[in-house]
Amino acid sequence: xxxxxxxxxxxxxxxxxxxxxxxxxxxxxxxxxxxxxxxxxxxxxxxxxxxxxxxxxxxxxxxxxxxxxxxxxxxxxxxxxxxxxxxxxxxxxxxxxxxxxxxxxxxxxxxxxxxxxxxxxxxxxxxxxxxxxxxxxxxxxxxxxxxxxxxxxxxxxxxxxxxxxxxxxxxxxxxxxxxxxxxxxxxxxxxxxxxxxxxxxxxxxxxxxxxxxxxxxxxxxxxxxxxxxxxxxxxxxxxxxxxxxxxxxxxxxxxxxxxxxxxxxxxxxxxxxxxxxxxxxxxxxxxxxxxxxxxxxxxxxxxxxxxxxxxxxxxxxxxxxxxxxxxxxxxxxxxxxxxxxxxxxxxxxxxxxxxxxxxxxxxxxxxxxxxxxxxxxxxxxxxxxxxxxxxxxxxxxxxxxxxxxxxxxxxxxxxxxxxxxxxxxxxxxxxxxxxxxxxxxxxxxxxxxxxxxxxxxxxxxxxxxxxxxxxxxxxxxxxxxxxxxxxxxxxxxxxxxxxxxxxxxxxxxxxxxxxxxxxxxxxxxxxxxxxxxxxxxxxxxxxxxxxxxxxxxxxxxxxxxxxxxxxxxxxxxxxxxxxxxxxxxxxxxxxxxxxxxxxxxxxxxxxxxxxxxxxxxxxxxxxxxxxxxxxxxxxxxxxxxxxxxxxxxxxxxxxxxxxxxxxxxxxxxxxxxxxxxxxxxxxxxxxxxxxxxxxxxxxxxxxxxxxxxxxxxxxxxxxxxxxxxxxxxxxxxxxxxxxxxxxxxxxxxxxxxxxxxxxxxxxxxxxxxxxxxxxxxxxxxxxxxxxxxxxxxxxxxxxxxxxxxxxxxxxxxxxxxxxxxxxxxxxxxxxxxxxxxxxxxxxxxxxxxxxxxxxxxxxxxxxxxxxxxxxxxxxxxxxxxxxx
RNA sequence: GGGGGGUUAGCUCAGCGGGAGAGCUCCUGCCUUACAAGCAGGCUGUCGCCAGUUCAAAUCUGGCAUCCCCCA
Numbered sequence: 001x002x003x004x005x006x007x008x009x010x011x012x013x014x015x016x017x018x019x020x021x022x023x024x025x026x027x028x029x030x031x032x033x034x035x036x037x038x039x040x041x042x043x044x045x046x047x048x049x050x051x052x053x054x055x056x057x058x059x060x061x062x063x064x065x066x067x068x069x070x071x072x073x074x075x076x077x078x079x080x081x082x083x084x085x086x087x088x089x090x091x092x093x094x095x096x097x098x099x100x101x102x103x104x105x106x107x108x109x110x111x112x113x114x115x116x117x118x119x120x121x122x123x124x125x126x127x128x129x130x131x132x133x134x135x136x137x138x139x140x141x142x143x144x145x146x147x148x149x150x151x152x153x154x155x156x157x158x159x160x161x162x163x164x165x166x167x168x169x170x171x172x173x174x175x176x177x178x179x180x181x182x183x184x185x186x187x188x189x190x191x192x193x194x195x196x197x198x199x200x201x202x203x204x205x206x207x208x209x210x211x212x213x214x215x216x217x218x219x220x221x222x223x224x225x226x227x228x229x230x231x232x233x234x235x236x237x238x239x240x241x242x243x244x245x246x247x248x249x250x251x252x253x254x255x256x257x258x259x260x261x262x263x264x265x266x267x268x269x270x271x272x273x274x275x276x277x278x279x280x281x282x283x284x285x286x287x288x289x290x291x292x293x294x295x296x297x298x299x300x301x302x303x304x305x306x307x308x309x310x311x312x313x314x315x316x317x318x319x320x321x322x323x324x325x326x327x328x329x330x331x332x333x334x335x336x337x338x339x340x341x342x343x344x345x346x347x348x349x350x351x352x353x354x355x356x357x358x359x360x361x362x363x364x365x366x367x368x369x370x371x372x373x374x375x376x377x378x379x380x381x382x383x384x385x386x387x388x389x390x391x392x393x394x395x396x397x398x399x400x401x402x403x404x405x406x407x408x409x410x411x412x413x414x415x416x417x418x419x420x421x422x423x424x425x426x427x428x429x430x431x432x433x434x435x436x437x438x439x440x441x442x443x444x445x446x447x448x449x450x451x452x453x454x455x456x457x458x459x460x461x462x463x464x465x466x467x468x469x470x471x472x473x474x475x476x477x478x479x480x481x482x483x484x485x486x487x488x489x490x491x492x493x494x495x496x497x498x499x500x501x502x503x504x505x506x507x508x509x510x511x512x513x514x515x516x517x518x519x520x521x522x523x524x525x526x527x528x529x530x531x532x533x534x535x536x537x538x539x540x541x542x543x544x545x546x547x548x549x550x551x552x553x554x555x556x557x558x559x560x561x562x563x564x565x566x567x568x569x570x571x572x573x574x575x576x577x578x579x580x581x582x583x584x585x586x587x588x589x590x591x592x593x594x595x596x597x598x599x600x601x602x603x604x605x606x607x608x609x610x611x612x613x614x615x616x617x618x619x620x621x622x623x624x625x626x627x628x629x630x631x632x633x634x635x636x637x638x639x640x641x642x643x644x645x646x647x648x649x650x651x652x653x654x655x656x657x658x659x660x661x662x663x664x665x666x667x668x669x670x671x672x673x674x675x676x677x678x679x680x681x682x683x684x685x686x687x688x689x690x691x692x693x694x695x696x697x698x699x700x701x702x703x704x705x706x707x708x709x710x711x712x713x714x715x716x717x718x719x720x721x722x723x724x725x726x727x728x729x730x731x732x733x734x735x736x737x738x739x740x741x742x743x744x745x746x747x748x749x750x751x752x753x754x755x756x757x758x759x760x761x762x763x764x765x766x767x768x769x770x771x772x773x774x775x776x777x778x779x780x781x782x783x784x785x786x787x788x789x790x791x792x793x794x795x796x797x798x799x800x801x802x803x804x805x806x807x808x809x810x811x812x813x814x815x816x817x818x819x820x821x822x823x824x825x826x827x828x829x830x831x832x833x834x835x836x837x838x839x840x841x842x843x844x845x846x847x848x849x850x851x852x853x854x855x856x857x858x859x860x861x862x863x864x865x866x867x868x869x870x871x872x873x874x875x876x877x878x879x880x881x882x883x884x
Numbered sequence: 885g886g887g888g889g890g891u892u893a894g895c896u897c898a899g900c901g902g903g904a905g906a907g908c909u910c911c912u913g914c915c916u917u918a919c920a921a922g923c924a925g926g927c928u929g930u931c932g933c934c935a936g937u938u939c940a941a942a943u944c945u946g947g948c949a950u951c952c953c954c955c956a
Contacts, residue, residue, distance in 0.1 A: 561890085745912080845939085
């Protein structure tokens with residue numbers, strides 16, 4: 001046959017796109033029919049208006065590895081891709097775009113704004129899909145979903161109405177976290193707390209009867225217009241007499257009482273706290289206990305409203321604070337101000353300060369769902385990898401708070417609630433009602449708020465499969481198998497999916513949860529736009545190829561560890577891919593004039609048996625690594641197998657074999673080489689998908705696509721520990737001679753005369769004799785004698801030794817053996833220290849009594865080995881000294 | 885305040901009870917007709933500190949230091 005030509009250098013751009021399109025157009029990602037247990041992943045949906053970052057790349061490429069591995073193992077696999085509508089983020093994106101044209105969303109009106117948003121969504125969606133394709137995700141695009149698709153919207157309605165009917169959704173006037181910038185309420189966990197430098201103001205509040213004043217300490221003096229009381233601790237002797245007295249609120253005519261409440265920390269500030277229920281969560285609780293009023297002093301845009309004195313109206317909070325402080329000073333009320341750092345909530349989307357804000361919102365009562373979700377975990381239905389995240393999960397579930405799900409946005413699922421304009425009846429309905437259920441009026445208005453985006457994504461594992469309908473997909477693929485995600489959304493998403501799934505389907509949505517590390521820069525900083533330290537996955541693909549990126553990320557993805565990377569990190573994967581390319585290129589060059597012949601194991605050389613043994617071992621290691629999501633172990637296994645075993649030894653040995661073989665033996669060698677290569681391509685495919693597909697299809701000994709080839713599994717008949725022992729022994733000898741050569745600067749051009757004296761107890765004489773020509777090739781010897789009894793002429797040679805052999809190198813020129821003597825002396829010194837340690841152990845009664853039998857045997861073996869080494873070393877030292 | 889994680893070769897990290905490892909870097913020698921993105925060698929470590937458990941500790945326990953997360 002003809003040699004197969006491969007481009008001289010590895011260039012992933014030549015084939016990655018082409019192969020992806022081939023897979024996609026031939027529906028290679030669809031789940032196969034089959035009786036086996038399906039393997040199912042739902043992709044964490046990226047924000048549709050976002051851009052994929054390195055975290056997404058990591059996440060999705062690990063999912064791809066799992067999917068490809070299980071697909072090749074013959075399980076029907078389904079990987080559901082999709083995007084979410086990201087209410088706040090998307091609305092912000094569109095509003096920013098409009099702002100450039102000087103248009104506010106209010107100018108457009110709700111309907112036109114939403115229409116505009118859909119257009120933006122479509123554009124961004126294309127970009128996201130393209131990115132996922134570029135990085136090689138083998139997800140089933142026919143199953144792609146968007147959280148605002150009709151089906152998923154129906155799921156949202158179903159879940160809302162069903163929870164409402166069960167009494168788990170309620171509406172009420174509560175203090176919520178409100179982002180004045182985004183103009184919406186947020187859930188508690190959507191608030192990020194940061195320490196800010198602030199001030200603690202001591203403000204005096206006069207007693208109403210003019211008999212004096214008290215002093216409160218506050219960080220937010222501008223909220224004083226919402227004060228309804230001043231509280232002291234009931235145990236505080238200093239203030240007990242004041243409880244029940246009335247105070248005049250400075251800068252106003254308001255009168256407020258002094259009350260007693262345990263919440264007050266006597267040690268903090270003055271021990272007197274102003275109570276502002278509508279603007280502080282703790283005060284809110286105090287107010288509830290004491291039945292206090294809840295005056296709200298803010299407008300939704302964060303400015304002060306008409307409750308406050310005229311002078312401060314329409315000021316934003318910061319301006320108002322300055323003004324109030326100034327007026328308190330001039331009124332003589334400000335006693336003191338000091339620096340005070342405190343925790344301030346910020347919006348997780350826009351990073352502006354969050355205001356506690358009293359407003360009418362919708363909530364989900366979480367307690368019963370959390371209990372079910374916790375129970376499922378306790379029963380072992382869920383496993384987190386790494387395990388420690390289970391603490392985070394259970395802690396959150398045990399301390400769950402009700403979930404504020406209403407958002408004052410336009411983009412999203414509008415809450416399925418209608419109010420009758422005539423009788424005020426509230427209608428909660430799965431379908432848009434046409435008339436009031438009570439008075440039959442047709443004048444109905446839908447609730448203006450939309451739902452939290454997470455209220456749709458918490459249904460993702462089943463809404464994407466067709467729920468609430470009992471679809472074939474639901475029957476076949478739910479519950480899913482594994483979820484792969486980052487730890488920053490365990491609360492937002494993972495926990496809630498488990499709760500929703502238990503609530504609506506009575507099952508957990510997935511069995512395993514693999515939590516990836518975070519991708520950081522080399523300084524350990526999170527990659528972010530503001531720092532400008534992000535790496536664009538597409539740039540990596542452009543520079544090194546998708547395979548290089550995937551392999552590198554996988555190699556670095558140690559369970560539970562963050563990944564610190566820079567652009568250069570990807571050279572690891574790139575070099576590996578290049579190595580695969582070139583090794584293949586070499587093999588294919590050798591096809592010229594050859595015939596492929598059937599492979600018979602009984603004709604295998606020791607090297608052949610060893611290679612299959614190693615590949616077999618690797619398949620076992622990979623399987624057990626993937627089983628417990630140890631991606632880096634799996635990657636390292638294929639890397640070492642291909643590079644160290646295959647390229648460095650097996651291929652090198654094959655060069656020698658080929659040059660000394662007749663035609664039929666050459667045919668056999670080449671056929672085996674191709675089989676070994678194809679075997680490894682299959683092992684490698686999940687980790688470097690494109691290059692393995694490209695190569696596989698070029699191999700004359702393979703059919704069809706590798707994506708559906710069978711993954712190698714442990715095969716008893718390939719197990720051959722004896723070949724491993726033989727080859728290890730051979731490698732030891734080769735390395736020892738090479739080291740000596742290198743140490744003494746004996747160039748490769750100098751062909752040596754070498755004598756190898758295997759130790760008699762090793763029983764390797766026959767094997768070595770068989771391999772002598774190959775050993776000559778490896779060590780660059782002109783001739784080689786293998787002789788167990790050789791003693792006569794070795795005095796004039798350079799001696800080297802290793803476990804089970806001595807070797808003697810004859811060189812004509814006098815060489816600088818001093819260096820070698822020194823090296824050997826150091827070696828001897830080290831070895832005798834090791835021998836001492838071992839001897840001491842064996843002489844230690846406690847060790848002999850307590851240690852495992854294996855450990856004792858190991859020590860005996862070590863002792864023998866060290867003694868042998870010292871014996872040989874000592875003799876060789878004498879020889880060397882005589883030479884010198 | 886509570887919880888979690890890191891600390892191993894110059895850098896990035898594996899290893900997590902029985903002789904200190906990988907990749908990159910560095911040094912030496914090689915363009916050996918697959919690959920210089922390569923080949924053959926080599927150097928490098930009080931495994932953060934202090935105690936304890938154990939015959940045996942980088943590995944388990946406790947404390948300390950330090951850095952980083954999360955929650956309140």
